[in-house]
Amino acid sequence: MKQYSISPDGEKFQLPEPNDYAREFERLKNIVHDQRDKGREIVVVMGVGFVGAVMAAVVADTEDENGNPLKFVIGMQRPSTRSYWKIPLLNRGLPPVQAEDPEVLPMIRRCVNEKQTLTATFTYDALKLADVVVVDVQCDYLKESLGDVKNGQADMAALEISLEIIAEHITPDALVLIETTVAPGTTEQVAYPIMRKVFRKRGIESDPLLAHSFERVMPGKHYVASIRDFWRVCSGTNEEATSRVVKFLEEVINTDDYPLTVLNRPIESETAKIVENSYRATILAFLDEWSLFAERNGVDLIKVLEAIRVRPTHSNIIFPGPGIGGYCLPKDGGLGMWAYRHIHGFEDDIFKITPLAININDTRALHVAQLTRDALRNMSRPLAAAEILLLGASYREDVGDTRYSGSELIVRRLTEMGAELRVHDPYVQHWWEFEKQDEYPSPTHSLKRFFRSQGKLTDLHVEQDLSQALCGSDAVIFAVRHKHYLDLDPDKVVETAGSPLAVIDCFGILDDTQIKRYFELGCEVKGLGRGHVKRIKDQVRAEREEMLLALSAGRQADST
Numbered sequence: 001m002k003q004y005s006i007s008p009d010g011e012k013f014q015l016p017e018p019n020d021y022a023r024e025f026e027r028l029k030n031i032v033h034d035q036r037d038k039g040r041e042i043v044v045v046m047g048v049g050f051v052g053a054v055m056a057a058v059v060a061d062t063e064d065e066n067g068n069p070l071k072f073v074i075g076m077q078r079p080s081t082r083s084y085w086k087i088p089l090l091n092r093g094l095p096p097v098q099a100e101d102p103e104v105l106p107m108i109r110r111c112v113n114e115k116q117t118l119t120a121t122f123t124y125d126a127l128k129l130a131d132v133v134v135v136d137v138q139c140d141y142l143k144e145s146l147g148d149v150k151n152g153q154a155d156m157a158a159l160e161i162s163l164e165i166i167a168e169h170i171t172p173d174a175l176v177l178i179e180t181t182v183a184p185g186t187t188e189q190v191a192y193p194i195m196r197k198v199f200r201k202r203g204i205e206s207d208p209l210l211a212h213s214f215e216r217v218m219p220g221k222h223y224v225a226s227i228r229d230f231w232r233v234c235s236g237t238n239e240e241a242t243s244r245v246v247k248f249l250e251e252v253i254n255t256d257d258y259p260l261t262v263l264n265r266p267i268e269s270e271t272a273k274i275v276e277n278s279y280r281a282t283i284l285a286f287l288d289e290w291s292l293f294a295e296r297n298g299v300d301l302i303k304v305l306e307a308i309r310v311r312p313t314h315s316n317i318i319f320p321g322p323g324i325g326g327y328c329l330p331k332d333g334g335l336g337m338w339a340y341r342h343i344h345g346f347e348d349d350i351f352k353i354t355p356l357a358i359n360i361n362d363t364r365a366l367h368v369a370q371l372t373r374d375a376l377r378n379m380s381r382p383l384a385a386a387e388i389l390l391l392g393a394s395y396r397e398d399v400g401d402t403r404y405s406g407s408e409l410i411v412r413r414l415t416e417m418g419a420e421l422r423v424h425d426p427y428v429q430h431w432w433e434f435e436k437q438d439e440y441p442s443p444t445h446s447l448k449r450f451f452r453s454q455g456k457l458t459d460l461h462v463e464q465d466l467s468q469a470l471c472g473s474d475a476v477i478f479a480v481r482h483k484h485y486l487d488l489d490p491d492k493v494v495e496t497a498g499s500p501l502a503v504i505d506c507f508g509i510l511d512d513t514q515i516k517r518y519f520e521l522g523c524e525v526k527g528l529g530r531g532h533v534k535r536i537k538d539q540v541r542a543e544r545e546e547m548l549l550a551l552s553a554g555r556q557a558d559s560t
């Protein structure tokens with residue numbers, strides 16, 4: 001039976017059939033033959049997802065000082081029903097990922113169509129042609145409970161299978177560069193033994209040339225620059241692997257302006273990635289308690305952080321918003337803790353801060369539901385059956401990436417409490433976490449399972465028209481700092497909603513003038529870490545009373 005893979009735009013692509021493989025390999029061999037004649041190194045990027053697709057283009061765009069391409073890149077993607085569509089899309093010169101960076105589309109188009117230094121394929125035989133293999137497949141950490149990261153495990157299956165396949169196909173002197181964020185110890189204690197065993201089976205006596213260099217890619221406007229023009233850390237399993245990875249990265253990354261850090265062992269490079277993300281997760285999590293402190297004691301945490309940030313030593317203190325999403329921060333500490341026990345064999349529990357930080361971040365969004373409930377209650381409107389509009393589905397401002405966004409939890413908890421949810425996000429057309437909640441991010445690991453009454457959320461569609469979304473809303477939750485939401489005029493919002501509504505600010509989006517105006521218009525305002533709203537409310541009330549007094553005094557004067 002024919003199988004199909006459907007792209008996010010709904011285009012249907014038939015999966016390759018057994019006899020397509022030989023033809024595809026012939027196509028690649030012919031291209032590679034020509035490319036070698038031109039003196040180009042052949043690079044296979046395995047996994048053309050968020051990271052691999054753009055990394056493949058960055059490598060394919062590499063030129064020598066005379067402007068001649070240095071590399072030919074084959075983006076390799078397994079032909080699953082879920083992912084195969086990425087291959088035909090790439091081969092048309094289109095990015096298989098949603099990218100807000102204006103550099104992504106022209107770069108991929110240029111490399112595929114003009115320079116012809118990039119192609120995509122489904123056949124693992126491509127690996128036979130590689131001088132360098134860059135591994136960008138996922139390595140997940142699967143949590144079994146909400147708010148308890150220790151109850152979970154690394155899911156290395158895709159990575160382990162990929163490494164075995166690579167070892168089965170590559171030539172012995174191909175460099176394998178793992179960019180995937182992995183449990184520290186993976187390159188030497190998981191990848192190396194897997195590959196060595198396969199090499200021995202193939203009668204190859206030499207050791208695999210393995211290296212690790214993690215990605216620091218940031219989705220958003222500077223997607224490409226965050227790969228090409230950014231500092232890298234790397235390390236190889238032996239001297240040859242180290243010098244090969246240094247040479248490769250010096251050719252493809254702007255190491256003149258962003259020098260490489262070469263560490264002694266891959267476990268150090270792997271640990272660097274986990275520590276830098278755990279550090280970030282921790283400094284965000286620790287502000288959660290100060291956020292509550294602020295709410296309960298009339299403090300505006302936003303202004304407090306601005307005041308602190310002027311100290312150069314504290315310039316990177318940032319407000320945590322409604323949860324810490326993205327693919328990396330929620331999982332990376334888990335990979336580190338898991339490695340300590342399951343790769344390195346320690347029994348004791350040395351990790352206190354890293355899991356606590358992730359647990360706090362993973363549940364911070366639930367408090368938004370409480371603020372919404374309280375704001376509606378103050379307006380004498382029950383939350384159950386209230387129409388609530390959430391502004392922003394993604395995990396950070398001005399990107400369309402919804403992975404592990406705090407907004408998902410807000411929707412789930414409010415739905416469980418009986419509210420009707422609407423969502424607006426100018427960067428997100430499909431919120432797969434809901435539309436495909438029975439299979440995304442995997443059939444058993446939707447956050448759906450931690451909440452009741454989630455069935456109807458498969459019908460949640462992301463509204464693109466803000467006015468339409470606002471019309472008739474009882475509450476509006478400002479969840480993400482998208483530029484579209486920063487200057488919304490309160491008068492317009494209330495007018496479009498049709499009546500005063502509850503306004504919840506999760507990310508320091510409203511300034512004091514806007515907050516005051518919402519109160520003047522009869523709205524109720526609450527916000528994460530924004531305890532000073534009560535002061536503004538009292539001020540508006542006092543001004544109103546003064547005005548009423550003045551009015552009634554005026555009326556009395558008129559009548560005498």
Ligand SMILES: NC(=O)c1ccc[n+]([C@@H]2O[C@H](COP(=O)([O-])OP(=O)(O)OC[C@H]3O[C@@H](n4cnc5c(N)ncnc54)[C@H](O)[C@@H]3O)[C@@H](O)[C@H]2O)c1
Pocket residue numbers: 046047048049050051052076077078083136137138139158159161162165179180181182215216217218219327328
């Ligand atoms: N997305 C980010 O913002 C980001 C930032 C820094 C680091 N990272 C790290 O980069 C790595 C990749 O992340 P991503 O966001 O690109 O993941 P992703 O899920 O978007 O991409 C992984 C791709 O690998 C493919 N794949 C899996 N097994 C394969 C196989 N056997 N052969 C060929 N292809 C295979 C998948 O189909 C998918 O397309 C992860 O370790 C992640 O932690 C991601």
